[in-house]
Amino acid sequence: MVNQRSGAPALSDIPDATVARLPLYQRALIRLRDDKAVTVSSEELAQLTAVNGAKVRKDLSYLGSYGVRGVGYDVEYLLYQISRELGLTQDWRVLIVGAGNLGRALASYAGFATRGFEVVAVLDSDPKLIGQRLPGSETAVASATDLEALVQELRPDMAVIATPVEVAQQICDRLVDCGIAGILNFAPTVLQAPDHVEVREVDLGLELQILAFHEQQRQHEASNPETAEIDLRTSIETVRSAR
Amino acid sequence: MVNQRSGAPALSDIPDATVARLPLYQRALIRLRDDKAVTVSSEELAQLTAVNGAKVRKDLSYLGSYGVRGVGYDVEYLLYQISRELGLTQDWRVLIVGAGNLGRALASYAGFATRGFEVVAVLDSDPKLIGQRLPGSETAVASATDLEALVQELRPDMAVIATPVEVAQQICDRLVDCGIAGILNFAPTVLQAPDHVEVREVDLGLELQILAFHEQQRQHEASNPETAEIDLRTSIETVRSAR
DNA sequence: TAGATTGTTAATCGATTAACAATC
DNA sequence: TAGATTGTTAATCGATTAACAATC
Missing domain, CATH: 1.10.10.10 (Winged helix-like DNA-binding domain superfamily/Winged helix DNA-binding domain)
Structure with missing residues (x-):
């Protein structure tokens, strides 16, 4: 196309x-x-x-x-x-916003490093976290207020959002304004971004919800007998008791 | 169907x-x-x-x-x-295998609890982790050797695999043998499981790789001029220099 | 050559979408 | 009633898959 x-x-x-x-x-x-x-x-x-x-x-x-x-x-x-x-013959520079449990886990995630992704900075707005060294990483947690300056300086190719849902859209806007065109979003909200920006949404809870749906189907099938006769009988009973 | x-x-x-x-x-x-x-x-x-x-x-x-x-x-x-x-009018019981960075982040992930998923146990094989209390959780990290007994006792509806890739398949097999039919896999490998078991694969690195692919496309488009004439010229030059 | 396996065709399937009749 | 919006149809699109000719 x-x-x-x-x-x-x-x-x-x-x-x-x-x-x-x-x-x-x-x-x-x-x-x-x-x-x-x-x-x-x-x-x-x-x-x-x-x-x-x-x-x-x-x-x-x-x-x-x-x-x-x-x-x-x-x-x-x-x-x-x-x-x-x-594009994995070149290295990609990744900025992570959010140094909570998930952000920190991602920062030290081996699956990034081994596939050519370098985490160039981890940002947060919590004063208790800023300045903390991350295990297995050179850099300390930076302040989210410096986002624009850090993007300017470190030139990341893409960004990961691992913030609370309340600030995710605002962080997204700021990243887009800085020229970031690839965003991986872990906050459970659909980010609004211009067409030229690619946003990939990963919702860990959503994956469990899909499993739960199919688990429920299985439970229904187990309690609902398999044969047509009995199914029919059940539905007649249902109609009766509903009256 | x-x-x-x-x-x-x-x-x-x-x-x-x-x-x-x-x-x-x-x-x-x-x-x-x-x-x-x-x-x-x-x-x-x-x-x-x-x-x-x-x-x-x-x-x-x-x-x-x-x-x-x-x-x-x-x-x-x-x-x-x-x-x-x-199926979210009922609560679902979740077992997490692997108490590394990712497993621990998942164990305390708010997006699970708020959507009706209760983490009933977190398992690991590392003696240094076993017995550790997890922040925001009642239970301590249990030993992975007790997997079968814990499934028996706690009756989880689904399991999350957040182990190193080397042991993921083996853990999967054991979970399936215990009767678990829904598995969310974060280990970067495609698990082999019987048809009646639903396995959802989440590969965090894979998501970044897809972003990298599109980022590379953008870079190529930027360096490749937009007009047909110049594109044609370029390809002629490429053919020439290839001789 | 005989056997194996690719690359591609074409049929099929499932998902998307515009359009609009039904109806609140 | 006039305006709004659903629920559904039907066209289209993209992805999947079996089958097999090409060819190593």
Whole structure:
């Protein structure tokens, strides 16, 4: 859709659903490499990522033809191609706003560092937290009042919001005004931002709510007998007792 | 698709995409109620949740006809219906495995408690952590060796895995063997589990990777001139220099 | 060559959305 | 009644998937 002008190299017509799976493949390939695997078939990769085999092949075909028929994909080469596509051959600078339990956990989260994300600052507005050193980090918690100056100075590529919900939108606005165009939001609210800014919402409670929904379904199914006859009887009884 | 037998009350043919948005509507409705709003239109709700208005109406119609034409939806009533559908009129018991930074942050995460999730235990295998009291929690960190006994005793409805990636699959297997059917996994690996078990994967690093992908696109677009002529020139030069 | 596995086609499925009749 | 807004239809879009020709 985007970028259909000219004969220039097609700047990513990769579907969103595929982009969201590339990190999954990357993770699996890293493990395969660590296990000294040289090649991998689409079916193996599918098994490791719980994705359909045809879908794996389709996804990878968007990046180009990096497989060999009858053989599979070269682990090292495919890993490089995916990492390049995801922009992980460069390091990304991340600013975290909010040094509560979650903010601090994210600041020292190994999964960021190992994937090329450097936490350049952690901000908070609580005087008790400002100045505190974070375990496993060089920098101390900075004051949220300095947000603009710090963005200016440290040039983060993206920001993480881990503040209370009450201030999240205001922090978002300030980040956008500073020119930040990628925001990962953990506050349980949908942030309003201009179109050119990408906001990804992660709501940890929401994930549990979805689990609860399906758990409830299971409970209903267990108490609701499986056969049509009994279901029918139950619904007649329900109608009767409702009168 | 599921549950098309008999005249029994249709046990949720609600599309997955709709289920995933119900908590969003619920959150917005709670805020509207706190702001003393009595009714809300689909367009208002759409604005608050960054969802298309027609989609809001379609989603809500799966729950039944709870709106009034020309007026909108009763905030209190719709909130109740959504909460009921999501199973949030009952409390859910949650077991957390892993008392590292993330596990501890989750254990005291307000977004769990306020939405009816009670953390009944936090487990770890590190002797230094076992027995430690968690801030804002009644219980101390228990030993992961007691997992089976604790599930038996505390009867959690779902479990959260916040362990290192190396032990995540093994913990998952043990949870499944104990009869846990809903698992929220924060370890960066795709867990293998039987079909009747629902596993939701949350990979915090993955979210940043998707942001990085789009950030990279933006950078390419910025350096790649916008006009067809120049794009064409560039690609000719690329071809030349490649020789 | 025979066997294996990719890359792509085409059918299908599920989700999104504009439009509007129904109706408060 | 006039104005507003729901609930639903139907068109469209994007994603998934089986199947298989291409080819190593």
